[in-house]
Amino acid sequence: MATPVATIETSTAYFVLNGDGTCGPTPAAGGHWGESLISGPAVAGLAARALEHDYSQAGFTPARFTIDLLKPARQLPTRTQTRLIRAGRRVRYTECDVIQGDWIVARATAVQYLTSEAPPGDEWTTEPVFTAPEASQDSGILVGSDPAGWSVLGAEHQNTAAKRAYYRGVDVVVGEELSPFVRAVIVAEAAANMVINLGTRGIGYINGDLTVSMSRLPRSEFIGVQGDSRFATGGVATGTATLFDEAGPFGIALVTSIANPAAQIDFAGTARTDAPGAELFGESKS
Numbered sequence: 001m002a003t004p005v006a007t008i009e010t011s012t013a014y015f016v017l018n019g020d021g022t023c024g025p026t027p028a029a030g031g032h033w034g035e036s037l038i039s040g041p042a043v044a045g046l047a048a049r050a051l052e053h054d055y056s057q058a059g060f061t062p063a064r065f066t067i068d069l070l071k072p073a074r075q076l077p078t079r080t081q082t083r084l085i086r087a088g089r090r091v092r093y094t095e096c097d098v099i100q101g102d103w104i105v106a107r108a109t110a111v112q113y114l115t116s117e118a119p120p121g122d123e124w125t126t127e128p129v130f131t132a133p134e135a136s137q138d139s140g141i142l143v144g145s146d147p148a149g150w151s152v153l154g155a156e157h158q159n160t161a162a163k164r165a166y167y168r169g170v171d172v173v174v175g176e177e178l179s180p181f182v183r184a185v186i187v188a189e190a191a192a193n194m195v196i197n198l199g200t201r202g203i204g205y206i207n208g209d210l211t212v213s214m215s216r217l218p219r220s221e222f223i224g225v226q227g228d229s230r231f232a233t234g235g236v237a238t239g240t241a242t243l244f245d246e247a248g249p250f251g252i253a254l255v256t257s258i259a260n261p262a263a264q265i266d267f268a269g270t271a272r273t274d275a276p277g278a279e280l281f282g283e284s285k286s
Contacts (some may be wrong), residue, residue, distance in 0.1 A: 013173055013174040013175075014172050015086075015174070020192065023079065030075070040069060041189040043078075046080060046098060047096045050096050051065075055084060059115055062178060062213065063213060064212070065185050068107050068108075070107060071103060073100060073105040073106065079102050080098055081104075082097075092125070095108070107230075119273075128242050132166055132224055141190060158199065158201065163194065163195035165224070165225045167222070169186040169223045181217055184243060187223040188253040192255045195241050196255060197237060203265040204261050205237050205257035211254055212231065214243070215251065219245050225242075236258060239266040
């Protein structure tokens with residue numbers, strides 16, 4: 001008999017640990033593209049948790065995490081399978097499969113670099129600026145765009161202005177606090193597609209992957225995600241966003257996306273605030 005999906009009492013995190021070693025999705029793991037699906041942040045968070053648990057190494061910094069979302073993950077018991085690809089003196093490569101039944105629904109890779117001293121000399125650098133909202137929201141994401149300002153995600157942000165977000169993420173497993181690495185992955189997955197692909201008719205692209213690259217781990221609970229670039233042709237889009245904590249910029253998120261107009265999320269249309277996993281949505285100002 002299959003392990004049942006977790007009940008509403010455990011919905012403060014994406015998953016509960018089952019006795020058979022699988023993870024049972026809670027209502028918080030629900031996907032916004034369909035009520036039977038698990039969200040991208042839940043899948044990415046589970047993979048990041050597994051890689052960090054199995055292969056974190058003192059003295060090494062997780063510099064890159066990439067996840068390919070191979071097929072829709074559903075509200076089913078989920079497990080991970082990790083492997084060490086290479087353990088070098090200065091670089092470590094690891095890999096994780098996210099598995100449901102006989103299917104690999106996502107595959108993630110991580111790169112860790114040995115922390116050391118910077119080489120001599122001065123280098124070119126960027127100095128992006130992020131202004132956080134005055135008030136944070138513990139249970140949901142705040143979105144900023146011009147001229148709408150900061151609010152929960154709603155129709156007022158359906159414009160052509162650059163977008164930004166501010167979020168602390170959701171715990172992966174009930175009873176486990178997020179590590180800085182896993183938090184960065186979850187926030188990036190939750191916000192990158194939105195800050196890159198939210199337009200005048202809502203979100204009509206679904207991302208097939210996510211790459212998070214970091215020069216250091218985030219140092220604060222809330223993380224800012226600010227859209228930097230976007231290019232789209234023939235229903236294929238790519239874009240980048242900068243990740244910020246209270247100390248400043250620390251990384252970049254990159255997504256590639258494919259048009260998904262059949263399941264367009266239009267915040268000026270049907271309300272999505274009661275959909276499974278609705279932590280990204282709230283009452284709109286309009």
